[in-house]
Amino acid sequence: MLKFDIIKRDGLARAGVIHTPHGDIKTPAFIGAATKATVKALTMKEMRELGSQAILANTYHLILAPGSDLIEEAGGVAKFSSWHGPMFTDSGGFQIFSLPDVKITEEGAKFKSHINGDKFEMTPESSMQDQWKIGADIHMAFDHLTKTEERKDIETAMHRTHQWLDRCVDEHNKLAEVAKKEGKDEQFLYAVVQGGTFNDLRAESAKYCASKNPDGFGIGGVFVADRMDEMLKTVNSILPENKPRHLLGMGQEPIDLFVGVEQGIDTFDCVAPTRMARNGSLYTLDGRINIKNAKYKHDFTPLMEDCDCECCRNYNKVYLHHLFKTDEITAKVLASIHNERFVVRTVDNIREALLNDSFQEYKQEFLSKYYRSL
RNA sequence: GCUGGAGUCGUCUAGUGGCAAUGACAAGAGACUGUAAAUCUCUCGCGCUUCGCGCUUCGUAGGUUCGAGUCCUACCUCCAGCA
Numbered sequence: 001m002l003k004f005d006i007i008k009r010d011g012l013a014r015a016g017v018i019h020t021p022h023g024d025i026k027t028p029a030f031i032g033a034a035t036k037a038t039v040k041a042l043t044m045k046e047m048r049e050l051g052s053q054a055i056l057a058n059t060y061h062l063i064l065a066p067g068s069d070l071i072e073e074a075g076g077v078a079k080f081s082s083w084h085g086p087m088f089t090d091s092g093g094f095q096i097f098s099l100p101d102v103k104i105t106e107e108g109a110k111f112k113s114h115i116n117g118d119k120f121e122m123t124p125e126s127s128m129q130d131q132w133k134i135g136a137d138i139h140m141a142f143d144h145l146t147k148t149e150e151r152k153d154i155e156t157a158m159h160r161t162h163q164w165l166d167r168c169v170d171e172h173n174k175l176a177e178v179a180k181k182e183g184k185d186e187q188f189l190y191a192v193v194q195g196g197t198f199n200d201l202r203a204e205s206a207k208y209c210a211s212k213n214p215d216g217f218g219i220g221g222v223f224v225a226d227r228m229d230e231m232l233k234t235v236n237s238i239l240p241e242n243k244p245r246h247l248l249g250m251g252q253e254p255i256d257l258f259v260g261v262e263q264g265i266d267t268f269d270c271v272a273p274t275r276m277a278r279n280g281s282l283y284t285l286d287g288r289i290n291i292k293n294a295k296y297k298h299d300f301t302p303l304m305e306d307c308d309c310e311c312c313r314n315y316n317k318v319y320l321h322h323l324f325k326t327d328e329i330t331a332k333v334l335a336s337i338h339n340e341r342f343v344v345r346t347v348d349n350i351r352e353a354l355l356n357d358s359f360q361e362y363k364q365e366f367l368s369k370y371y372r373s374l
Numbered sequence: 375g376c377u378g379g380a381g382u383c384g385u386c387u388a389g390u391g392g393c394a395a396u397g398a399c400a401a402g403a404g405a406c407u408g409u410a411a412a413u414c415u416c417u418c419g420c421g422c423u424u425c426g427c428g429c430u431u432c433g434u435a436g437g438u439u440c441g442a443g444u445c446c447u448a449c450c451u452c453c454a455g456c457a
Contacts, residue, residue, distance in 0.1 A: 035409050056408075094408045114410040140408075192408090220408065249408035256407075271409045278412050279405085294402070332412055 002138070002188040002215035004244045004266075008355050012236050012264035015354040018216075018244050020086040020137035021185040022078055025053045027244065027266040028354075030251060030347040031088060032340055033274065036061045037071075037081040040274050041329075041336040044083045050309060050341040051348065055083055056269040059130050060092030063120070064113050068133035076135030076185075087136035088269065091127045093192070094220070094249070097145040104144060106160070124167035132175045132187060140218050140248070141168040143192040154196035154221075161194045162208045169212050188215035190246060197227055199234045206238035216244040219265070225250065229259050236264030252276070254283075254346055254370055258363045261350050273343045277335035280324050283342040287370050291335070296321040309341035310334070 003019040018025040025031075032039050032047055034055040039047055047055065057077055062068060074080035078087050093109075096102055102111040108123030122130075127142035143161040146153040172189045179187065191209035195201030209217055217239050222228055228250070239245060244266040250256045251270030260268060276282070280292040284304045289296075291303070299317040307313075311320070311334040323331035346366070353362035 033409070040409080041412075058408080061409085088408095090408050095410090099410085143408095145408095218408075223407080225407075246408090252407035268407095270407055271411085272407045275406060275409065275411060275413085279414090281406075290404080292403095327412080329412075 002186075002244070004216070004242060006242065010354055010357070010359055011262070012233065013261050013354055013359060014241075014264065014266070015351050016244070016266065018086070018266070020054075020188075022084065022086045022137055023053075025086050025267065026348075026351060028257075028261045028347050028351050029053050029267050030257070030344045031056045031246075031267050031269040032344070033269050033271040034081070034083070034087075035271070036065070037077055039336070039340070041278060041332040042274070042340065044081060046310075046333075046337055047083075047340070048085070050337055051344045052340065053344075054086035054088065054267075056088040056090060057081075057134065057136060058090045058092065058095060059127060059134060060090075060095035060122075062089075062134055063092070063122075063130050064115055064118075068130040072133035072135065078135070086138075088138045088246070088267075089131050089134055089136040089140065090248070090269075091131065091140040091142040091192075092122055093127075093140070093143040094145060096122060097147070104160075106163070108142075108164075124164040125171045128168055128171040128175060128189075132172075132179070135185075135187065137185075138188050138190060138216065138246075139172070140190050140246075141165050141192045141214070143194060143218075143220055145194070145221050146196075149196060151196075151198060151201075154194070154198065155201060157221075158194040158196075158201055158205050161192060162205070165191050165209065165212055165214075169214065190214055190216040190218045190244075192218040192220045192248070193235055193239075194221050195231075195235075196221055197224055197231065199231060202231050202234050203238055206235040210239055214243075216246065218246045218248045220248045222247065222250055225253060225256050225259075228256065229263060232260065232263035232265065239264075251343060254343075255367055257343070257347055257350065258367060261347070261354070262359070262363070268347065270343070273339035274336045277339040278332045280331075280335065282320075282335055283339050285366070285369055286372065291317065291320050292324045303338060304342070307338065307342065308345075309338045311338040311341075 006014045006016040008015040016027045032052045032055045035058045037057045071077050071080050078084055096109045096111050099111050102109055110121045124142045131139040142164050144157040146157045191212055191214040193205045193209050195205040246267045247260050247265045251268040252272030280290050281288050282291050296317045302312045302316055304312050353359045
């Protein structure tokens with residue numbers, strides 16, 4: 001069982017430590033998105049230097065290339081990528097559901113590779129097998145999402161997610177037995193709570209997931225951030241307190257991080273910081289700015305005064321603006337370092353605030369400044 | 375000087391009688407939440423009461439025509455060849 005120590009509580013919020021075979025994660029924590037076993041535009045060294053404690057790769061992408069067998073042969077994804085720290089893998093459920101031609105049945109999902117059209121099938125069992133080969137510390141159960149917000153669709157998807165969870169747990173336990181005999185590192189499974197925006201479905205899903213006694217929980221299918229507060233409260237009031245909770249895919253807006261932690265979330269992952277960075281949208285304490293805007297052409301100040309990242313310590317907005325306007329690779333590198341650092345640090349600061357009993361003050365101070373223009 | 379070719383939105387370019395006129399780039403702005411995203415969208419002659427209307431535009435000046443970036447004449451500039 002995954003070891004998780006809670007060292008401080010404040011309502012549903014908590015600060016703790018997740019102990020994985022590849023190292024500890026002090027929570028709350030932001031987990032960088034390394035979909036194809038790389039954080040876009042950044043090296044693992046840069047990720048470590050900006051304070052990232054763990055990263056999340058994606059099973060869907062890794063089975064398409066280079067394949068889970070190869071990663072197993074390489075000694076697991078942490079070694080493969082030279083990350084050497086704690087890692088998560090997402091199951092592939094989210095990606096597959098977003099493909100145009102996907103056929104979902106009771107058995108699993110049939111889909112075509114977005115790269116070359118090759119036919120693939122993913123089932124709860126195959127997702128578990130692939131995730132074990134990829135070898136991250138923490139796996140997500142293979143879940144079913146829907147594109148609609150209609151209750152009957154969400155309910156159907158949720159029930160299927162639960163049925164699949166049974167199979168994920170069975171397969172995971174089998175694979176864990178085998179790994180134990182072979183003396184390999186433990187790997188852990190998070191169940192994924194679904195239920196859309198319906199609190200009663202979320203509650204049902206949380207109860208079901210908890211009953212399966214996984215190592216932790218992912219909370220998935222959260223697309224409407226402004227109704228996240230109540231939904232997380234419902235879910236996290238039901239989930240067992242002593243297991244970590246990961247909010248899948250949320251973290252573009254700082255308010256999501258504060259609301260998440262306040263309602264009992266321990267870890268986040270999100271592609272937004274690096275994607276925003278590549279597109280020139282950069283976080284500052286006064287809100288996001290688009291560094292490509294003409295007004296920064298003669299702005300010789302740092303991107304953000306109080307930032308300790310490599311970008312802000314060494315470069316100013318004039319230079320960043322120039323790099324973006326001339327489409328230099330370094331623009332994306334520096335911007336990604338900054339955005340990733342910003343989000344990692346914000347969650348780290350939230351942790352500190354929890355430990356210092358100043359969460360509400362920090363939340364108020366941060367959000368009022370960041371969203372002042374709204 | 376002669377002969378041939380060419381001058382279209384900041385740049386390159388499409389357009390050879392029928393609606394300010396194609397595409398790319400540049401420029402300006404916006405979007406992005408478990409990454410098919412170093413991506414995508416919008417604006418891009420001027421003005422206005424901007425799902426529309428008015429005005430002015432394809433080197434310059436005339437002309438033919440109901441109508442000209444497009445045809446004709448002259449001129450200007452550039453390019454190539456010949457002197």
